[in-house]
Amino acid sequence: MTPIRNNWSKQEIADIFNSSILDLIYKAATVHREFHDAQEVQVCTLLSVKTGGCPEDCAYCPQAARYHTDVKVHKLLPTEEVLKAAVDAKTNGSTRFCMGAAWREVRDNSDFDRVLDMVKGVSSMGMEVCCTLGMLSEEQANKLKDAGLYAYNHNLDTSAEHYDKIISTRTYDDRLDTLSNVRNAKISVCSGGIIGMGETENDRVGMLHVLATLPEHPESVPVNALVPVEGTPLEAQERVSVWEMIRMIATARIIMPKAMVRLSAGRVRMNTEEQALCFLAGANSIFAGDKLLTTPNPDYKDDKKLFQVLNLKPRQAYKNIEAPKIKFQQIPL
Ligand code: SF4
Numbered sequence: 001m002t003p004i005r006n007n008w009s010k011q012e013i014a015d016i017f018n019s020s021i022l023d024l025i026y027k028a029a030t031v032h033r034e035f036h037d038a039q040e041v042q043v044c045t046l047l048s049v050k051t052g053g054c055p056e057d058c059a060y061c062p063q064a065a066r067y068h069t070d071v072k073v074h075k076l077l078p079t080e081e082v083l084k085a086a087v088d089a090k091t092n093g094s095t096r097f098c099m100g101a102a103w104r105e106v107r108d109n110s111d112f113d114r115v116l117d118m119v120k121g122v123s124s125m126g127m128e129v130c131c132t133l134g135m136l137s138e139e140q141a142n143k144l145k146d147a148g149l150y151a152y153n154h155n156l157d158t159s160a161e162h163y164d165k166i167i168s169t170r171t172y173d174d175r176l177d178t179l180s181n182v183r184n185a186k187i188s189v190c191s192g193g194i195i196g197m198g199e200t201e202n203d204r205v206g207m208l209h210v211l212a213t214l215p216e217h218p219e220s221v222p223v224n225a226l227v228p229v230e231g232t233p234l235e236a237q238e239r240v241s242v243w244e245m246i247r248m249i250a251t252a253r254i255i256m257p258k259a260m261v262r263l264s265a266g267r268v269r270m271n272t273e274e275q276a277l278c279f280l281a282g283a284n285s286i287f288a289g290d291k292l293l294t295t296p297n298p299d300y301k302d303d304k305k306l307f308q309v310l311n312l313k314p315r316q317a318y319k320n321i322e323a324p325k326i327k328f329q330q331i332p333l
Helices: 010-017 021-035 079-091 110-123 138-146 172-184 201-212 242-255 272-280 300-310
Strands: 040-050 096-101 128-132 151-153 188-190 193-195 220-225 260-263 285-288
Touching (some): 010 201, 040 079, 096 110, 151 220, 220 242, 242 272
């Protein structure tokens, strides 16, 4: 049995990352089959519940207020609208529903109370509920946990060394603090990053090294390819190749064998064969629905065809894990 290790050296990870691509895929596929049903892929839906107007300066993000992009800014959506979207997502086969708000951090105000209601509502549908709301204190994480939150997404984005070329309004340590607050509240951790932001291969290895040497590996590791958006500082960035995505996915799979590795932004540009290679390399989750927060994504129909061609089956919610105990009165839907 491949051991779960948190003591990887950066050199060990670099050696895996730089191995010949077919060997890397073969090794990752082998580890994948040891820990997961390779026919299973989790289908998740990500909804932007509050879009744009964010005070942060993440160079890739069209939702930062300081960049002039075509994003349609809106305040926090009404709870009923979010719950209806979750019902639609579930009907279309999603078992995980993630709600994203373009906030620097969570504030203890009426908007947060409404997010807690959204979490309760979605959780009572039996879906895995995830939020991505910016920085979070341990107390706020506990409140989300009590509302039925299963997972919290907070990406490292890139390596510690490349970080200040991408974001200046919060530090790498701020991100790690949020991850530790989430972990302390016993919420499942979702954290990964984005490639194609001008980083070196050494930076990619560096980010994977930080994730794989956390006291516990994230349960979920999204791997995103930058989708350059006009008006952002990274608008002219060259798109990454599918091989670069595969290298990231396969390395993540080998060094964090139990994690769900999520093939995330950038999938819209991949054909069936390219996505098949990503699944072979250990990706076992996708985001479905025509939008990924604000960027384009394949729609449900395309993914149904993809699953048919590749003989994949959707993973059920809370497989091999305990669903959060509902401590609240169920919201009528
Ligand atoms: S990535 Fe999140 S924190 Fe950064 S600008 Fe976009 S919405 Fe704000």
